[in-house]
Amino acid sequence: MYQQVILDHSRTPHGVGLRGDAAGSSHQVNPTCGDEITLELHLGDAGEIEEVRWEGRGCAISQASASLLADLAEHLTPAEMTTRIDAFRVAMRSRGQIEPDEQLLGDAVALGGVSKYVARVKCAMLAWVAAEDALAQASTAS
Template sequence: MASSDLQGMYQELILDHSRTPHGFGLRDAVPSQSHQLNPTCGDEITLQVHTAADGTVEAIAWEGHGCAISQASASLFAELVEGLPVADVEHRIAVFREAMRSRGRIAPDPELLGDAAALGGVSKYVARVKCAMLGWVAAEDALRKLP
């Protein structure tokens, strides 16, 4: 597959997730929640982490507004981590952060990040990295607040 075809596929995936986001809609029961704002562009996310008794992430629920990248990234995160142990989620957040801060030098690992690897191209645009990281930062903060 040519790189332009792959880039087009990734763009379509991001647009699909921003139009029909996974995990969108906050729940009444709030075990752990974080609200994050990107003051540079005004994107906002409130994200809840719901865990099961066995220490796995049962669900990610979130609401927000902003650009397609921030909304798609939160959706991709929610889809990726449901059912994973908290430690695995924390590891994936660290791997994603490293790729996003690499300015394109580190390609996101699709084995660890699934479809969220499609956001790899964002790392070349410093101003957009905060957009892609917003939901992941909210999740990291919410995980720290877990009882």
């Protein structure tokens, strides 16, 4: 389950540090284990995702997932990001029956094995749920 990419992203996460000028932001907590993520979504002039910034605490899976999402989201349109969130959710809910799509999810496919461990799916989904909420906020603000 803990593939090298997950360990690397949990040890040296990308996108850490909130800026405070987000188009949308969300704070999510996994009540089962106490993992927390606060995620900011920053949009460019053309409406694309310029940057995802976050801070959080929790297990290697939740932290790596936020880091992987931050890398993936850059330069995507909100619609493209929504497609990726949906694909990630389907893979996570599959209990290992669906392989994540590398074309859509890039390195985040490393989290595919997590879907076999129901208790860990919420850890992996935390940042993605926060991103979905932040996208919804950004769309109502524009």
